[in-house]
Amino acid sequence: MVDLTEKQNTLAIINFGQPERVVGGLAPTHGACYFGMNHENAEGVGHEQPVGSAWTDIWGTVWHKEHDGVMGFPRGNPLADLRDLETYAWPDPDAERQVGQIYTMADGCDRETHFLVGGHRDTLWERAYMLCGMENMMCNFFTEPEATRELLHRIMDFQLGIARHYLTIGVTAVGCGDDLGTQQAPLLSPEIIQEFLAPEYRRLFDLYRQHDVLISFHSCGHIIPLLETFIDLGINVLNPVQATANDLHTVRCITQGRLALHGGLSSGLLVNGPPARIRAEVKRLLWLLGRDGGYFCAPDQGMPWPAEHYAAYEQALADFGRYPLQDPEM
DSSP: OOOOOHHHHHHHHHTTSOOSBOOSSSOSEEEEOOTTTTSOOTTSOOTTSOTTOEEEOTTSOEEEOOSTTSOOEEEEOTTSSGGGGGTOOOOOTTOHHHHHHHHHHHTTOOTTTSEEEEEESSOSHHHHHHHHOHHHHHHHHHHOHHHHHHHHHHHHHHHHHHHHHHHHHTOSEEEEEOOOBOSSSBSSOHHHIIIIIHHHHHHHHHHHHHTTOEEEEEOOSOOGGGHHHHHHTTOOEEEOOOTTTSOHHHHHHHHTTTOEEEEEEOHHHHHHOOHHHHHHHHHHHHHHHHTTSOEEEEESSOOOOOHHHHHHHHHHHHHHOBSSOOOTTO
16 A cells, blocks of 8 residues: 555545544645734734834734733734724735735745645634724624624635635635634634624635635634534634643534544643653544544644653654554553
C-alpha cells in the first residue's frame, strides 16, 4: 500500500474517509492574509508592541498592550453609539494597502502539495464587539436590532470583499472564527446567533462552498448547543474543541461523520503534566474522537508549553495515531 501524502491524509480526515494517521492539524499549509487582519494600524504596528503601548487598527478600534506576551485589549470603540454608523468610515476590502499582501504572500505556494489558506480573523461577532464594545454589543441585539443587522451586514460585506481576493489567488481552505462560548454556556443565545449571525455567516460560507474551499471555524468555550448550526452552515473543521468547557463524547456523537474536530487536548494538562498523564490522555482522545476519522489531535489553546510536556504530546501522537487506532482499555 502506498502511503498517503500529508495533503491526502488531511483530506481523508476531513472527509471521514480512510486516513492513515491522525495528525495535529490541517497540513501542509501556505498562508495568505489581508493587511490589518491581525489588528495592525496603518503603519503595521500591532501586538508586538511593549506594555503600555496603544494603537488604532484599520477599523478604528483602539488597542492597549497591558501584559507582556499577551495580545492587546480593545479599549476604544468607534461605534460605541450605533448612531455613528451613518458617518463611520468602513475599511475598503479592495484597497491596495489591504489586499496587496494577499497576492505577494501566495507567491511560491506549491498547490499540489500544500493547502493555500486565507484568513478571516474576527469574522463577525468579535469584529462587532471590537467596534461597539462588548457590553454595548450585547445590548444592541435588543435595543437596536435593525442597526445591529446593518452593522453585521457591513462587516460581512468587507469579509466577502476579502474572500473574492482569496478566491482569485486560489485558496483551498480558509480560517474563520469568533469566540462564541464561555466555560459553561454559549456567550450568545442560540436564538440570537440564528437570527443575527447565522444569515451573515451563510453569505460568506456559501461563497466558499461554491468554490469547494474548506472552511475551518474557531470558537473557544462551550459550543455544544451551536454544533447543529455549525454543521448546517457547512463548516468542515471546528477548533479548538475546548476540553474543560465541553463533554467531548457528546461533541463527537453530534458531529460524527458531519464535522471534523481539531483540538480537544486540555491546555491545563499540557501546562501541568506530567508527561505520563499527557501520553495517556492523547491515547484516550484518539480513540474517543478519532477512531472513525474526522479528528486532528491538538491542544485546545495556543500558548507556550513546557518543552517536555509538548514533546510527550507529539510522541504519543506519533506512537498511537496510526490507524487502526488502539482502544485505551485494551
